[in-house]
Amino acid sequence: METPRYIKENFKRKKEVLEVRNKMAGVAEGAVMKNNKKVLLKKYVSGFPQESDLEVVTNETILLKVPQESNAVLVKNLYLSCDPFLRVLMSDLAEPIYIEGFHLGNVIRGFGVSRVLESGHPDFKEGEYVWGITGWEEYSLITDTEKIFKIPFTDVPLSYYTGLLGMAGLTAYIGFNEMCSPKKGEYVFISAASGAVGQLVGQLGKLKGCYVVGTAGSDEKVELLKTKFGFDDAFNYKTEKSLGVAVNRCFPNGIDIYFDNVGGAMLDAALLNMRANGRISACGMISQYNLEEPEGVHFLVKMLTKRLTMKGFNVIDHFSVYPKFLEVVIPYIKNGEITYLEDKADGIENAPAALVGLFTGKNVGKQLVVLADE
Amino acid sequence: METPRYIKENFKRKKEVLEVRNKMAGVAEGAVMKNNKKVLLKKYVSGFPQESDLEVVTNETILLKVPQESNAVLVKNLYLSCDPFLRVLMSDLAEPIYIEGFHLGNVIRGFGVSRVLESGHPDFKEGEYVWGITGWEEYSLITDTEKIFKIPFTDVPLSYYTGLLGMAGLTAYIGFNEMCSPKKGEYVFISAASGAVGQLVGQLGKLKGCYVVGTAGSDEKVELLKTKFGFDDAFNYKTEKSLGVAVNRCFPNGIDIYFDNVGGAMLDAALLNMRANGRISACGMISQYNLEEPEGVHFLVKMLTKRLTMKGFNVIDHFSVYPKFLEVVIPYIKNGEITYLEDKADGIENAPAALVGLFTGKNVGKQLVVLADE
Numbered sequence: 001m002e003t004p005r006y007i008k009e010n011f012k013r014k015k016e017v018l019e020v021r022n023k024m025a026g027v028a029e030g031a032v033m034k035n036n037k038k039v040l041l042k043k044y045v046s047g048f049p050q051e052s053d054l055e056v057v058t059n060e061t062i063l064l065k066v067p068q069e070s071n072a073v074l075v076k077n078l079y080l081s082c083d084p085f086l087r088v089l090m091s092d093l094a095e096p097i098y099i100e101g102f103h104l105g106n107v108i109r110g111f112g113v114s115r116v117l118e119s120g121h122p123d124f125k126e127g128e129y130v131w132g133i134t135g136w137e138e139y140s141l142i143t144d145t146e147k148i149f150k151i152p153f154t155d156v157p158l159s160y161y162t163g164l165l166g167m168a169g170l171t172a173y174i175g176f177n178e179m180c181s182p183k184k185g186e187y188v189f190i191s192a193a194s195g196a197v198g199q200l201v202g203q204l205g206k207l208k209g210c211y212v213v214g215t216a217g218s219d220e221k222v223e224l225l226k227t228k229f230g231f232d233d234a235f236n237y238k239t240e241k242s243l244g245v246a247v248n249r250c251f252p253n254g255i256d257i258y259f260d261n262v263g264g265a266m267l268d269a270a271l272l273n274m275r276a277n278g279r280i281s282a283c284g285m286i287s288q289y290n291l292e293e294p295e296g297v298h299f300l301v302k303m304l305t306k307r308l309t310m311k312g313f314n315v316i317d318h319f320s321v322y323p324k325f326l327e328v329v330i331p332y333i334k335n336g337e338i339t340y341l342e343d344k345a346d347g348i349e350n351a352p353a354a355l356v357g358l359f360t361g362k363n364v365g366k367q368l369v370v371l372a373d374e
Numbered sequence: 375m376e377t378p379r380y381i382k383e384n385f386k387r388k389k390e391v392l393e394v395r396n397k398m399a400g401v402a403e404g405a406v407m408k409n410n411k412k413v414l415l416k417k418y419v420s421g422f423p424q425e426s427d428l429e430v431v432t433n434e435t436i437l438l439k440v441p442q443e444s445n446a447v448l449v450k451n452l453y454l455s456c457d458p459f460l461r462v463l464m465s466d467l468a469e470p471i472y473i474e475g476f477h478l479g480n481v482i483r484g485f486g487v488s489r490v491l492e493s494g495h496p497d498f499k500e501g502e503y504v505w506g507i508t509g510w511e512e513y514s515l516i517t518d519t520e521k522i523f524k525i526p527f528t529d530v531p532l533s534y535y536t537g538l539l540g541m542a543g544l545t546a547y548i549g550f551n552e553m554c555s556p557k558k559g560e561y562v563f564i565s566a567a568s569g570a571v572g573q574l575v576g577q578l579g580k581l582k583g584c585y586v587v588g589t590a591g592s593d594e595k596v597e598l599l600k601t602k603f604g605f606d607d608a609f610n611y612k613t614e615k616s617l618g619v620a621v622n623r624c625f626p627n628g629i630d631i632y633f634d635n636v637g638g639a640m641l642d643a644a645l646l647n648m649r650a651n652g653r654i655s656a657c658g659m660i661s662q663y664n665l666e667e668p669e670g671v672h673f674l675v676k677m678l679t680k681r682l683t684m685k686g687f688n689v690i691d692h693f694s695v696y697p698k699f700l701e702v703v704i705p706y707i708k709n710g711e712i713t714y715l716e717d718k719a720d721g722i723e724n725a726p727a728a729l730v731g732l733f734t735g736k737n738v739g740k741q742l743v744v745l746a747d748e
Contacts, residue, residue: 088679095679263674282677289675296670300637303656303686305462305469310684312677 031065037348039136041102044092048290048359053090054108054352062139066120072143073124075114077134078374080348081162082355082367083196084261086110087289098316099133099147107135113151113161114140115374121145129154131161136351138371149319152326156333163366164333164340165326168196171315173325175281176201177208178318179311180257184209187251189270192261192286193234194221194341196366200329201259202231203338210257213250215266217361224364228339243269254278262287264295271299271308280310290359341365405439411722413510415476418466422664422733427464428482428726436513440494446517447498449488451508452748455536456719456729456741457570458635460484461663472690473507473521481509487525487535488514489748495519503528505535510725512745523693526700530707537740538707538714539700542570545689547699549655550575551582552692553685554631558583561625563644566635566660567608568595568715570740574703575633576605577712584631587624589640591735598738602713617643628652636661638669645673645682654684664733715739 035058042055066074085097086108094101102108112134116124124130124145132148134140142148151161163169175197176182188205190198193214202225205212213233214225225234233250240246247255247269254275260267263285270280288294302308332338343363345354351369358367409432416429440448459471460482468475476482486508490498498504498519506522508514516522525535537543549571550556562579564572567588576599579586587607588599599608607624614620621629621643628649634641637659644654662668676682706712717737719728725743732741 097679267674282674285675285678294672294675296672297674298668298670300641300656300671301659301662301668303684304659304688305471306686307688307691308686310677312680312682314678314681317681 031063033061034064034139036060036062036138038107038138039348039351041090041104041106041108044104045087045090046092047292049087049090049356051352051356054355056349056352060137062137062141064117064139066118066141069120070143071121071145072141073116073121073130073145073148074118074139074141075116075130075134075148076139076372077112077114077137078129078370078372079113079159079162080134080136080351080369080371081111081166081168082345082358082363082369083110083167084284084286084289084358086355087286087359098314099144107137109133109135111162111167112136113158113166114142114148124148124150129158129161131166136348136369138348149322152323153330156330159342159344159368159370160333160340162368163196163342164200164338165329167315168366169200169329170318170322170325171283172197172200172204173329174315174318174321175283175313176204176257176259178321179281179313180259180279182208182210182257186210186256187253187275188212188257188259189247189251189255189273190214190259190261191237191266191270192216192284193225193231194229194365195261195363197283198259198261199229199340199365200338202229203332205257206230206232207332207337215246218364221361221364224341228341237266244272247273257281259283260285264288264297267297268299271297271302274302274306274308276306278306278308280308282310282312286359343367345369347371405437407435408438408513410434410436410512412481412512413722413725415464415478415480415482418478419461419464420466421666423461423464423730425726425730428729430723430726434511436511436515438491438513440492440515443494444517445495445519446515447490447495447504447519447522448492448513448515449490449504449508449522450513450746451486451488451511452503452744452746453487453533453536454508454510454722454725454743454745455485455540455542456732456737456743457484457541458658458660458663458732460729461660461733472688473518481511483507483509485536485541486510487532487540488516488522498522498524503532503535505540510722510743512722523696526697527704530704533716533718533742533744534707534714536742537570537716538574538712539703541689542740543574543703544692544696544699545657546571546574546578547703548689548692548695549657549687550578550631550633552695553655553687554633554653556582556584556631560584560630561627561649562586562631562633563621563625563629563647564588564633564635565611565640565644566590566658567599567605568603568739569635569737571657572633572635573603573714573739574712576603577706579631580604580606581706581711589620592738595735595738598715602715611640618646621647631655633657634659638662638671641671642673645671645676648676648680648682650680652680652682654682656684656686660733717741719743721745 043053129151130148188210194216222234225231258270261284264287343365417427503525504522562584568590596608599605632644635658638661717739
């Protein structure tokens with residue numbers, strides 16, 4: 001079917017408008033003003049985020065040119081990563097987590113995979129792929145260049161750098177291998193185990209010779225943990241009467257390492273079942289981000305009686321480990337010993353739903369948004 | 375006034391009874407059966423302990439002789455230490471903390487200072503002083519000899535080994551100097567700061583060049599912290615409307631190290647005010663031991679956003695540090711740079727009240743019970 005004439009004309013009009021604008025803005029010859037769809041924050045979020053808290057605008061434009069004498073990097077965004085920490089940044093007066101809280105009417109930001117179109121920075125070159133902090137938009141002019149990283153290996157799916165080979169993967173590696181010093185035969189419990197981080201923690205645990213149990217929010221995810229990801233056991237926390245009883249059933253001898261992605265009641269259930277000298281990696285508290293009042297955690301006295309260590313961390317303090325992490329993980333990916341499941345939303349129009357769905361557990365595997373393939 | 379005749383006769387009768395018993399038990403010539411007052415557990419405690427949960431019995435006896443071929447140590451107890459962890463051991467089905475939970479009708483146990491009367495153990499000799507786990511009674515036959523320690527320096531008050539130079543002091547040293555790695559200029563907050571552990575933590579903090587603030591439960595104790603113990607600031611948590619506001623007022627720049635002796639709401643107030651990379655020493659949770667249902671702690675999300683580390687520990691894992699600890703602390707005690715305040719109850723009859731008073735904050739300084747001076 002041929003493109004209808006009114007669309008063609010609309011497009012032509014837009015192009016003319018852009019050309020006029022470019023001239024008025026004194027844009028250099030050869031520079032292109034491009035349409036640039038974006039996801040903006042429309043309302044500060046309290047409670048669960050709604051699609052209506054975000055807005056996809058389709059009439060914004062960007063000048064595809066790095067300003068002279070700037071060391072910014074102009075990129076085309078390929079994949080956007082839906083991560084729980086974005087929820088925290090959507091609150092009014094949010095404390096920064098790696099990046100500043102979002103402002104009303106501004107584009108939201110997060111981790112993504114992008115292709116460099118033009119670079120004012122000596123470390124990045126046209127045509128290279130990068131992962132790191134970018135805007136939720138089709139094109140971004142990145143000035144925070146210390147928050148993007150060159151993608152060193154392109155013989156694995158590039159989308160993996162939104163998760164397994166990006167922030168989530170490094171988080172799993174740091175939070176488990178480095179923070180918890182797992183040893184062969186130890187008992188490891190993982191919450192939100194089918195998520196981007198949890199998947200990898202479980203597989204790293206199995207590679208270390210640990211006994212690994214995960215929890216997730218649907219029978220389908222539980223099945224995935226036990227089959228695709230090789231967990232020793234798993235349970236659906238939504239259908240258990242008592243989390244404490246469920247955890248105890250899976251760990252009659254107690255837990256050595258609890259990798260916590262959720263906080264709240266699950267943290268309590270884990271605390272009740274920790275063994276002496278246990279370690280808790282406080283990686284995320286997704287169960288708490290949407291609550292007006294955070295839930296209380298009641299069994300911290302186990303910190304004393306069991307001599308536990310709980311460590312909160314932020315992957316950004318550990319980027320120096322990234323090359324070592326890739327060295328460990330990439331061979332396992334290539335030989336199939338580490339597997340990975342992605343849940344891809346298609347197009348920026350579907351980005352708000354994808355992000356919001358994360359908090360009701362809609363995604364199966366790592367949630368990302370595909371903007372373009374290259 | 376002369377002792378009334380009926381008492382003399384009563385005493386004579388008791389002595390005769392003891393002599394008969396000794397003969398029946400085949401007690402060796404020269405061994406003495408001695409009256410031995412004891413504190414027994416009368417009721418398992420739930421909620422706040424009451425004096426009536428304990429019972430002082432005055433008609434028990436002990437054979438002052440180490441059984442043949444036993445490596446037990448017979449001691450005369452001089453000082454008994456009132457410690458918060460004893461409350462935990464008074465519950466039914468208590469989890470062991472260093473020692474087993476107490477049983478109904480049995481003598482309660484805890485840290486104390488004692489003089490060796492006779493020893494079947496090569497490491498201890500008659501006339502030596504020891505500190506460690508003993509019974510709440512006048513004389514004890516100690517079989518758990520790995521839980522008593524020879525007192526190496528007797529040119530400081532022996533009672534100090536129930537606290538400053540014993541378990542509490544080592545706890546302060548381990549939990550602060552070793553667990554929290556304090557650095558000059560850091561901001562240190564201490565709860566239950568006038569207690570046995572808190573006093574020393576504060577003074578160790580000042581010696582390290584930290585800014586030290588403590589909280590306690592009376593104006594008198596607050597004054598002590600600021601004058602006698604050299605804290606930079608202190609507040610009475612009982613008269614503050616909001617703990618969070620009080621902590622924030624004392625730490626406008628936030629807290630680097632929180633030494634937690636109380637848990638619960640104070641832990642929340644501290645969490646809200648922690649700085650990035652802060653450390654929390656989970657040493658005690660006295661506010662929780664008497665509750666039927668533990669309070670919830672609501673702001674653990676700060677563990678993530680501030681990248682905090684919380685460490686529970688038990689001093690018993692660190693006894694190897696004891697000689698080093700004495701080496702550090704004793705010179706400061708002798709030159710007056712570390713000071714210490716004791717609250718002494720007199721006689722075993724007053725032991726239950728002294729122990730119970732700990733949980734309502736009656737004591738000013740380290741609470742102990744004096745049974746004998748040598």
